[in-house]
Amino acid sequence: MDKALTNLGGRRVFWCLVSACAAVALILAASVLCVALLPAALWTGTLLYALVVALALFNARKKLPFLPLTRASTWLQFHVYVGWLAVLLFFLHAGFHWPHGRLTQVLAVVFMFVAISGVVGLALTRWIPGRLTRSGEALTYERIPEIRGDIRVKVEALITAADRESESSTLGDFYLNHLLEYINWRPGILATPFGDQPRHREIVGTLSTLDRYFNPRERELAAELREWIDAKRNLDNQLVGQRLLKLWLFLHIPASCSLILLGLVHGLIALRYTRGF
């Protein structure tokens, strides 16, 4: 078995050391170029563009799983650490000040957006999975609407049973006045993942206060209902968490493509004025 799969700490140290060495080398090289009155911006810009293209290849690798191109996890490590080096190189290239030209300003904004979305995405991929696991049953994102429908059907069957078996409308009224809306509610795009869900808390609180009106059979059904309410909370958590894990890529990847195009234009313009072709 591959030791790299188990020694993740060792791998992290290796990549950190390599990145740190590369960062020092980049700073020294940029200083030398400046001192030697060589076109440092041209060299750093060319290298930065090459790095950005190399970083974008990670997505291309995902489309070619049948080729022996080493593990995607190795590519991701490369993507993360080289990404940090690209940020350093960007500042070295820009001279640690805000650019003056319109195109370069747009380019800087797009670069920062790509870098920040990448860092946020990395943080999300480290933060969300564990919470999704602890939230409850693992659900497939595409099946969430179907499961939501299933929960509703099961809850309605319970309410019907309560109405029939207990000759009491307590649970039926609760369903119509509170629960139905909660079951149909879907967390918005900006919903906080895994926080204290006020709606869930409220609905559970209401159900608890109804306990005084229940007969023993209703109490049994209410306990079962509580499980479905918790299942709905897990469903919402899974939806919000998994949606976030997919959404950030929808921002990061198109922005990266824009960056490559804008970078190309910027490079051609820069070359036009420095070399005169």
Added chain:
Amino acid sequence: MATPDSAPARNPVTTGSTASPAGSGVPESGSGMRIPRPQRWSVPFSDRMNDQRVESLLATPAFSKVDASRFPPQLPLHGVLKNDTKIRSFEEGDIIVREGDYGNSAFLILSGKVKVVLNSLPARLLGRRTSEKKTLFGSIAQLWRNCKVPEARSLAANTLELENRATAQAKIRVGRESRPHVFVQDLSHVMPAHHSVTLAEGELFGEIAAIGRTPRTTTVLAEGDVELLEIRWQGLRELRLFAPAWKEHIDRVYRQRALNSHLRETPVLSYLDPDAIPGLAAQTQFETFGNFDWTTSFQKLASASGRERVEQEPLIAREGDYPNGLILIRSGNVRLSTTYNHGERTISYLGKGRCFGLEEILHNAGNPTPIPLRHSLRAIGYVDILVIPTAVFEAVVLPTLTAERLKDLGLAAALPGKTVEAPVEADSKLGADMLEFMVENRFINGAATMLIDMDRCTRCDDCVRACASTHDGNPRFIRQGPVVDSIMVANACMHCIDPVCMIGCPTGAISRDSIQGQIVINDSTCIGCSTCATSCPYQNIHMVPIRDMGGSFILDEKTRTPIIKATKCDFCIEQLGGPACVNACPHDALARVDMSDVDFLSEWTRR
């Protein structure tokens, strides 16, 4: 070790299928439908066996000298022949037994002759899938060659007559028994290129693989019209137990063909003089525990409590008993457990090649204060064991085990003068919950179990997409499954050590790859009978209707129903880069784990 007196489980006849209702909590009377309690022979091996056929069998030389009075009243010889055997007919070239297959029966030749091929026949002759790595261009070509239609197959390969399907030389035909099977065309032209032996009337073959649950070592073909008596393993077990001539024959063949080499491969016996091995083999006992087709009982127990499931597992050796022999696990898996209050706590699991009771025997040798067995040993599924009696071990093996050699074997704790302590076992490495979960669900059977660390998995489905891309657009696993301690065991073929899915495939379409060891399906020879999918205890084989390239279902011309095929993970055996699912995971959340490697498993789950 449990003695015959103290543990009926040591008697294989009584293991597995009987369960006392006492204490089960089932009411004695109820309003449900009442049926006779299912008995051992409620479902005979064949409906066609009748008293007349049994009488004619009893008159054959193989059974005429068997003393029927030695059989117990509940298992008479007549009953064994009537219920555990069936008469099979084959034509010239029919493959009766295929090298590498897992079979659960032996064959007695009633009339005609068979050819035993001593060297391996090419996979294409056996109707097997020939797995070759794709070329670099072939790999890249998947970009545009992958079909948009799910489960699409070339129409040309599926609309031909059944007899002309399959591979170039191995063909499928429906024989006299109305069962499709593979046969070799032009046997007389094929055979001269291969070494073979002819077996004639009255000879037995396939008995070692049937009893030992090991793959068939040779291929056997029908030479002309042949009539055989197929004896399922339960019947063979009875014949071995109660017919001395049968026992002598089977044991002799077993010792000659399998036992010596197995003993030689056992680490603790590696210091023995090679000339001493046959003598040791002569005194070694071998036994089998559990059900051959354990899938059925496993599925029935799915809803039972952990305690009930443990109690259903046949006991091989009991904690507290005197260690009267060194137990070597020859095939299958066993549970090592210890008494914990009112139940049994799993300590570890052992697989092929591991031994049990060694520390105790080493400790007790010449020691005035002997210790009993510290753990119980139970069969998980079907287990084949060897027992070297303690006295024989002490006389033959112990003198070869010096202190240095014991240290090399990792048995320093058993050196004279040292206290035998509980070894660092799987429960302390994996955690009790994880260990119980893996053992109870029999995931320990996997040689390439797909585990997903749900704390790292971002649910991106890159693994599923990669799998689909490498299998013509069809994913061969489902990213779902039970989760324990944030580790998911996904619905993907585990390429089991004990591949029960391979038992009963009528055409041998499902087989173990001879080079890499994965379980693969030959799509051309799969007839869609679902035997493998039903047998798989983990529901990792899926039957799918196939379509033509235009997306229409390919239909059976007679019944007008879709042709179905068995599909499953093939571990990307033809891909250049290995399993695409593992390679595609950016977060190292997915691994294919050999469950016998507890060290890797514990390191991976605790990284």
